[in-house]
Amino acid sequence: MTETFLSVRDLKVSYRVGRGSLDAVDGVSFDVPRGSIVGLVGESGCGKTTVARALTRVMADNAFISGGRMLFDGRDLAALSERDMNALRWREIAFIPQSAMNSLDPVYTVEYQLNEVLRLRGGLGRAQARKRCEELFEMVGIEVGRLRDYPHQFSGGMRQRVAIALALALNPKLVIADEPVTALDVIVQRQILDQLRDLQRQLGISVILVTHDISVVAYICDRTVVMYAGHVAEQGTMEATLTQPSHPYSMGLRNAFPDLQGAASGVLTPIEGAPPSLADPPPGCRFAPRCPFSIEVCASVTPPQVEVEPGHFAACHRAGEAPALRERARHVSTWMAEA
Amino acid sequence: MRPPATDTGEPLFSIREARLHYRVGGALSALRGRSSVVKAVDGVSFAIARGESIGLLGESGCGKTSMGRLLLKLEKPTGGEILFDGEDVSRLKGKALRRYRARTQLIFQNPFDAVNPRFTIRAILAEPLENAGVPRAGHEARIVDALELVRLPQPAQYLDRYPHQLSGGQLQRVVMARALILQPEFVVADEPVSMLDVSVRAGVLNVFRDVRDRLGLTAIYISHDLALVRYVCERTIVMYLGKVMEDGPTEDIVHEPLHPYSKALVAAVPVPNPHQSHDPLPIGRGAPDPRNPPSGCVFRDRCPHAFDRCASEVPALRDAGTRQVACHLF
Ligand SMILES: Nc1ncnc2c1ncn2[C@@H]1O[C@H](COP(=O)(O)OP(=O)(O)OP(=O)(O)O)[C@@H](O)[C@H]1O
Ligand SMILES: Nc1ncnc2c1ncn2[C@@H]1O[C@H](COP(=O)(O)OP(=O)(O)OP(=O)(O)O)[C@@H](O)[C@H]1O
Ligand code: SF4
Ligand SMILES: [Mg+2]
Ligand SMILES: [Mg+2]
Numbered sequence: 001m002t003e004t005f006l007s008v009r010d011l012k013v014s015y016r017v018g019r020g021s022l023d024a025v026d027g028v029s030f031d032v033p034r035g036s037i038v039g040l041v042g043e044s045g046c047g048k049t050t051v052a053r054a055l056t057r058v059m060a061d062n063a064f065i066s067g068g069r070m071l072f073d074g075r076d077l078a079a080l081s082e083r084d085m086n087a088l089r090w091r092e093i094a095f096i097p098q099s100a101m102n103s104l105d106p107v108y109t110v111e112y113q114l115n116e117v118l119r120l121r122g123g124l125g126r127a128q129a130r131k132r133c134e135e136l137f138e139m140v141g142i143e144v145g146r147l148r149d150y151p152h153q154f155s156g157g158m159r160q161r162v163a164i165a166l167a168l169a170l171n172p173k174l175v176i177a178d179e180p181v182t183a184l185d186v187i188v189q190r191q192i193l194d195q196l197r198d199l200q201r202q203l204g205i206s207v208i209l210v211t212h213d214i215s216v217v218a219y220i221c222d223r224t225v226v227m228y229a230g231h232v233a234e235q236g237t238m239e240a241t242l243t244q245p246s247h248p249y250s251m252g253l254r255n256a257f258p259d260l261q262g263a264a265s266g267v268l269t270p271i272e273g274a275p276p277s278l279a280d281p282p283p284g285c286r287f288a289p290r291c292p293f294s295i296e297v298c299a300s301v302t303p304p305q306v307e308v309e310p311g312h313f314a315a316c317h318r319a320g321e322a323p324a325l326r327e328r329a330r331h332v333s334t335w336m337a338e339a
Numbered sequence: 340m341r342p343p344a345t346d347t348g349e350p351l352f353s354i355r356e357a358r359l360h361y362r363v364g365g366a367l368s369a370l371r372g373r374s375s376v377v378k379a380v381d382g383v384s385f386a387i388a389r390g391e392s393i394g395l396l397g398e399s400g401c402g403k404t405s406m407g408r409l410l411l412k413l414e415k416p417t418g419g420e421i422l423f424d425g426e427d428v429s430r431l432k433g434k435a436l437r438r439y440r441a442r443t444q445l446i447f448q449n450p451f452d453a454v455n456p457r458f459t460i461r462a463i464l465a466e467p468l469e470n471a472g473v474p475r476a477g478h479e480a481r482i483v484d485a486l487e488l489v490r491l492p493q494p495a496q497y498l499d500r501y502p503h504q505l506s507g508g509q510l511q512r513v514v515m516a517r518a519l520i521l522q523p524e525f526v527v528a529d530e531p532v533s534m535l536d537v538s539v540r541a542g543v544l545n546v547f548r549d550v551r552d553r554l555g556l557t558a559i560y561i562s563h564d565l566a567l568v569r570y571v572c573e574r575t576i577v578m579y580l581g582k583v584m585e586d587g588p589t590e591d592i593v594h595e596p597l598h599p600y601s602k603a604l605v606a607a608v609p610v611p612n613p614h615q616s617h618d619p620l621p622i623g624r625g626a627p628d629p630r631n632p633p634s635g636c637v638f639r640d641r642c643p644h645a646f647d648r649c650a651s652e653v654p655a656l657r658d659a660g661t662r663q664v665a666c667h668l669f
Contacts, residue, residue, distance in 0.1 A: 043536040185563035215609030270542030
């Protein structure tokens with residue numbers, strides 16, 4: 001059942017900037033079990049897109065994988081030649097880029113763009129491609145009659161569906177979706193997530209879903225990987241990470257989020273401060289400067305991944321005290337800046 | 340919770356049958372038989388009491404921003420009237436108009452779009468003071484006060500920085516400070532936190548609530564997310580295709596939405612809870628073409644309850660207990 005299908009180990013991805021380089025992803029490890037949806041969550045700049053792009057090896061010009069492995073069905077994606085990697089793209093690993101709905105080419109019809117993938121990448125004949133286009137549109141719930149439309153004739157939500165159709169064109173085993181619903185309003189967002197989950201179940205594919213929104217994770221993911229400043233702060237089943245957050249950052253996120261099911265009088269509590277600069281990260285735990293529970297060791301020693309429950313890890317020196325910290329984290333006063 | 344509004348009886352705004360119709364496309368779309376008018380705001384009426392905060396809720400394109408722009412007189416209504424303090428806004432000119440501009444302000448969605456990247460924070464905040472003719476000598480103190488008001492700690496350290504040298508949350512506070520620096524009575528906040536990370540969003544929302552209460556501001560808060568609206572507004576107006584579907588206390592709408600569209604909006608709000616309903620939303624897929632809204636009730640082609648009358652008769656906004664609803668079921 002929970003056979004591991006993708007295994008990322010100590011992944012390090014850097015960007016060349018000026019004369020030096022910046023380690024945007026610094027020792028990230030996580031697994032994707034076959035047939036599951038894994039949510040990669042964290043705030044802006046924490047390295048989610050960098051991880052997603054490293055997995056597809058479609059990276060920025062100044063980016064390079066500086067360490068680690070990405071074992072996919074027995075092959076290390078970090079070590080594959082560009083040619084072998086290219087053979088995997090679309091057919092085995094498909095990528096839906098961040099703001100995919102704006103990345104469709106405005107001068108070609110949607111059908112033309114689907115055809116490019118089906119015929120050039122997939123080697124399908126004209127008739128087969130035509131049939132597949134219709135199948136794909138049906139799958140994502142757009143009238144087949146609109147295949148000949150141009151991207152600007154679609155709403156944002158429909159363009160996002162087209163992007164999903166494009167990703168599914170050649171029956172990949174793994175789909176990496178970078179913020180697929182972020183710019184959409186709540187109704188469209190929900191409908192796209194339902195669609196994605198239905199297709200994932202129907203086709204038995206695995207999905208890595210990049211998002212900054214923990215409620216998206218709560219709605220659709222089986223597992224959660226919480227990133228903070230280029231590191232993994234916490235990971236485990238969706239249920240465990242949400243109901244028993246064991247890293248102070250995840251505990252804080254929980255209080256910062258308005259919950260329509262919660263009491264009306266609830267007060268939202270921000271996490272004061274901002275993530276550190278990756279160009280010059282602080283030693284020790286990267287969350288320490290914002291953490292209400294930091295102790296001396298946090299400022300100097302990078303915390304290891306502690307297994308708080310089987311399969312549930314938190315990179316925190318105080319992970320052993322998680323239940324007590326969770327209790328304290330509920331109180332607003334815990335998160336108030338001292339000064 | 341917030342103190343009671345300082346209600347003198349007379350509303351700050353009275354909006355009567357306001358319309359904002361945009362002409363879109365050219366002769367070509369007219370030839371194709373497509374009506375070339377988008378009714379961004381179409382016969383909207385409500386009053387805004389002094390000190391009240393109202394959430395404008397609805398999906399993309401329903402006319403929230405257009406309504407906000409009408410209130411701020413950034414757009415001229417194509418029909419109906421908007422009274423501010425009893426005076427018709429469209430008649431304001433000269434000095435009265437300048438005064439109106441100072442008393443009403445807009446807080447933008449994306450803080451990075453809202454400011455000139457080549458201006459320092461000091462210059463960004465001095466601009467409205469200059470426009471309002473505040474003497475130079477008084478600028479620095481007003482600027483620092485405004486930044487303290489939005490709880491930017493040690494404001495002096497930011498004055499000579501440029502926007503890109505601030506975080507999103509810090510810059511959104513600067514944008515808020517700029518809107519507040521002339522001490523307006525009324526603000527429209529158009530999705531002010533949608534571009535911010537969750538961890539900083541809460542801080543900005545708290546500042547917004549706090550400043551509003553302290554200054555007794557009247558506010559319109561625009562969003563498509565009821566969870567955010569609920570956090571700042573005791574009253575919510577649900578819009579769909581330029582029309583008001585439901586208007587009432589936010590808590591009532593959260594717990595028992597009446598209009599079929601409000602029901603879908605409430606059900607769609609994402610919650611950070613592993614145990615939640617995955618039932619399909621009670622709404623048809625795909626927003627209609629705003630140039631060709633359905634006859635009768637504009638929501639009927641997506642409504643799970645639509646019946647004959649919905650196609651032939653436009654439902655009026657009628658009283659239903661604590662609220663008003665525009666639906667033939669009520
Ligand atoms: N091409 C680049 N050159 C240099 N630095 C980069 C480049 N692309 C990204 N970065 C930096 O790497 C870090 C991680 O960026 P990344 O895009 O992976 O973040 P993210 O988690 O996807 O954020 P968001 O939620 O905003 O999309 C950030 O600090 C970012 O500024
Ligand atoms: N300047 C304009 N010219 C023509 N049509 C316009 C103009 N501004 C807005 N519209 C149209 O009016 C309708 C309402 O737009 P508006 O921006 O008010 O919606 P909104 O509710 O604020 O949406 P969003 O949540 O996407 O910001 C839309 O159909 C939009 O395309
Ligand atoms: S009036 Fe009819 S179509 Fe409109 S919301 Fe009510 S039941 Fe649905
Ligand atoms: Mg990203
Ligand atoms: Mg808008």
